[in-house]
Amino acid sequence: MNPVDATAKATAPTDSAPELVEIPHPVPPVLAELVAQRFRVLGEPMRIRLLDCLRAGSATVSELQEATGASQQNVSKHLGVLLGVGFVSREREGNFVRYSIADPWVFELCEYVCGGIRKQLGELDAILGQEGGAR
Numbered sequence: 001m002n003p004v005d006a007t008a009k010a011t012a013p014t015d016s017a018p019e020l021v022e023i024p025h026p027v028p029p030v031l032a033e034l035v036a037q038r039f040r041v042l043g044e045p046m047r048i049r050l051l052d053c054l055r056a057g058s059a060t061v062s063e064l065q066e067a068t069g070a071s072q073q074n075v076s077k078h079l080g081v082l083l084g085v086g087f088v089s090r091e092r093e094g095n096f097v098r099y100s101i102a103d104p105w106v107f108e109l110c111e112y113v114c115g116g117i118r119k120q121l122g123e124l125d126a127i128l129g130q131e132g133g134a135r
Contacts (some may be wrong), residue, residue, distance in 0.1 A: 038085055040114070044078065046074065047078050048110070049068050050082065051101065055107060060098055060099070061123075062096075
């Protein structure tokens with residue numbers, strides 16, 4: 001099965017969860033910048049799509065290019081950014097480099113964000129439903 005097949009079933013991460021730390025208040029500027037850097041990396045939709053592809057297993061740039069429809073240059077650029085913050089890792093395999101998820105907890109963060117979106121949409125639907133009935 002192609003590792004970036006959209007129907008591939010994702011496996012649960014086997015690594016232990018990262019340690020939750022109490023964030024000091026006020027947040028020190030250095031810490032704020034480190035956290036913001038990770039959020040900026042995730043602020044690019046193509047990077048979310050690449051991480052999602054890699055969720056099913058490791059893949060080469062060519063496989064990711066095919067899965068996303070993006071250019072080789074674009075895929076490579078975004079993988080470099082993801083590699084720089086430690087979200088992905090790479091391993092040479094013959095003439096190719098395979099990328100894989102290095103920080104599987106990024107998906108937990110994405111699931112929290114999706115849950116927040118679902119909640120907001122539900123609240124909006126409820127508001128619109130009430131206003132629609134009041135006309």
